[in-house]
Amino acid sequence: MKQHHTRARLPLFALAMSLLVTSCAEASAAGSPSPAPTTTAAAVTLELPRPTGPYPVGRDVLHLVDQSRTDPWVPADGPRQLMVSMYYPARSATGAAAPYMTLEEARSLLKRKAPAATIPAETVAATRTYAHAGARPKDGRHPLMVLSPGRGLHRASLTFLAEDLGSRGYVVALVDHAYESSGTTFPDGRTLTCAPLCDQPKPPEGGQATITKSRTRDISFVLDRLTGRNPAWKNARLIDAKRIGMAGHSLGGDASAATMGADQRVRAGANLDGTFHPAVPAGSLGKRPFLLMGSQADHVPGKDDTWDASWPDIGGWKRWLTVAGTEHTSFTDLSLLQQAAGMSDPGTLSPQRSLQLTRAYVGAFFDRHLKHKKQPLLDGPAPADREVTFHTP
Numbered sequence: 001m002k003q004h005h006t007r008a009r010l011p012l013f014a015l016a017m018s019l020l021v022t023s024c025a026e027a028s029a030a031g032s033p034s035p036a037p038t039t040t041a042a043a044v045t046l047e048l049p050r051p052t053g054p055y056p057v058g059r060d061v062l063h064l065v066d067q068s069r070t071d072p073w074v075p076a077d078g079p080r081q082l083m084v085s086m087y088y089p090a091r092s093a094t095g096a097a098a099p100y101m102t103l104e105e106a107r108s109l110l111k112r113k114a115p116a117a118t119i120p121a122e123t124v125a126a127t128r129t130y131a132h133a134g135a136r137p138k139d140g141r142h143p144l145m146v147l148s149p150g151r152g153l154h155r156a157s158l159t160f161l162a163e164d165l166g167s168r169g170y171v172v173a174l175v176d177h178a179y180e181s182s183g184t185t186f187p188d189g190r191t192l193t194c195a196p197l198c199d200q201p202k203p204p205e206g207g208q209a210t211i212t213k214s215r216t217r218d219i220s221f222v223l224d225r226l227t228g229r230n231p232a233w234k235n236a237r238l239i240d241a242k243r244i245g246m247a248g249h250s251l252g253g254d255a256s257a258a259t260m261g262a263d264q265r266v267r268a269g270a271n272l273d274g275t276f277h278p279a280v281p282a283g284s285l286g287k288r289p290f291l292l293m294g295s296q297a298d299h300v301p302g303k304d305d306t307w308d309a310s311w312p313d314i315g316g317w318k319r320w321l322t323v324a325g326t327e328h329t330s331f332t333d334l335s336l337l338q339q340a341a342g343m344s345d346p347g348t349l350s351p352q353r354s355l356q357l358t359r360a361y362v363g364a365f366f367d368r369h370l371k372h373k374k375q376p377l378l379d380g381p382a383p384a385d386r387e388v389t390f391h392t393p
Contacts, residue, residue, distance in 0.1 A: 047128035048100075048160050048333060049355055052363075053167030055089035058135030059098040062086060062232055063187050066221045072214045073179040073197060082218060083184055085155060085174040087166035088238055089142060090135035100127035101156045104191040108183025109154065112193060127156075127333075130163050137235050138169075143243035143370040144226065146219055146259075146266070147174045150250030150274070150332070151211060152198050154181045157332040158249060164359045170366070171238050173226060177218055180211065180251075208251060208277035215255035216262045219246065223265055243267065243370040247291075247362060249331050250274040257310070260285050268369040270362055272331040273299065280310035289317035291365045293358070295326040301393040311393055317369070319378060320391040323357055325349030331358050349387060357388060 051057060066080040085098075101109075106121035145165050147158045155176035162172045176184045178192050185191045197211070225232040227241040245268040246256045253274030260266045261284030269285075273294040292299070292307060299307055299322050311320060326349050329335045335351035364375040381390055 045128065046123065046126070046336075048130065048163070048336070049352065051130050051164045051167035052359060053089075053164060053169065055138055055167050055169060056091070056093035056135060057131040057163050057166035058088050058090035058095070058137055059131035059133055059166075060086045060088075060233065060235065062225075064222065064225050064232055069217065069221070071178065074192075080218070080221070081178055081186060082222065083155070083176045083178070083186065084222060085162065085172075085176075086233055086235070087131055087162045087170075087172040087174065088235060089138040089166055089169050089171075090132065091138050092136065093132055095132035095135045098129050098131040098133045099125065100129055100159065101125055101154055102185040102191070104185050105154060105156075105183040108191050108193050112182055112198075129159060131166065137238055140238070141240040142169055142171045142238050143245065143366065144223075144239045144241070145170045145172045145366065146222065146244070146246040147172060148177070148215060148219065148246070148248035148252030148255050149175075149181070150248075150252055151180055151208075152182060152194055153249070153332070154183065157334060158252075160333050160336075160355050161247070161359060161362065165363065165366070168363055168367070169371075171235075173222055175218060175222055177215055180215075208254070208275075211251060212254050212258045212277050215252070216259045219255065219259045219266075220263045223263065227265075241265070245269065245366045245370050247272065247366075248274065250328065251277075257285065257290065260288060260290070268366060270365060272358065272362070273326075273328055275304055276306035276310055279306045280313050282313040283315065285314055285316060287316040289365070289369045290314045291318070291362070292320045293331070293361060294322055295328065295330065296322040296324050296389065297327065300389070301391055308393065319365070320393070321361060322389050322391065323349065323354060324387040324389070326354050326387075330354040353387070357385060360385075361388070 062084045064082045069080045071077045071080045103121055103125045106124035110121055147162055149155050149157050155174045158174060162174045165172050178184050180194055180197055183191045183193050226236055226239060244265050246259055246266050247270035248256045249272040251274055253271030254276050256269040256271055257280050260269045268289045270291040298304060301308060325347055364377045367373045368375040
């Protein structure tokens, strides 16, 4: 079995961004008819793909505190605290562009993963997004999607998917799991890093399964605060609490299945290129639908025995898809940065295409099961999507 360790990919990401600065400076000089001043790192612009749905997207940010639970990684911190970005369909694209991450979060990422990199944190923090802070929401009640990133990754790594789902008419809760991210900034100005977990060669006390179990508690708490009697979000009226789904990348994908097993409110789930810790227990999902989507290098039948073992025990509607030419970061924003720096492995599918396919199939899956719309895209191989293979082991 091939395990996915997201934190091992981040030095490449930070190096890629550093090389992006260099390559842009060289290109600028090469295109000038006479010697030109060296392009500064601050002049580099990073941009996410534009959302594909019909609606503009709004975004709010929530700080949630679980008074019933002590932080599992740093008990001295007191109650468990989470930062959650809320994306939603808006009436118009008004308001300031939502920032990608805070400056301190960007500094933490670079300091931890590439201390010698020359790219400024301002460049990372200023990545172009399409959501608008505080935009007026579109009326109506919408399905709720919860997104969980991989271990060691900031929640911003799934912004491409959160914005797209928001544009398709979903409310999206994009969760940052404190001390499991490269850096999470809280309203009091602290930026908590993943030092308790990421500096260890192996996760403590039972490995990845311990982190996954903690995430299920994080997500259930978030659902309580969004759909309970006194919701924490001012726009909670937008949420249809009977239509809740969850998707995640890497460890976040594992957490999607584990959360469904622990919380019946989650009606459908998706795992993007994540190994299960452990395999999905028989009967834990009941008849609820689940999507497996990953790289052909790691997740065709016989490559990851946790997918092989889980498949028979996913008792409801299910699909197992792999995408040719993808790697672990192909299902996250980081793939765009790697490509811009020329750091993608030879033969890797372009991030424009891999993110397009991820959005299309994940969106179709939840449209089918939370909006009850027919989705021929999920019926079998599509000639236009030759990279995608349907597996029926």
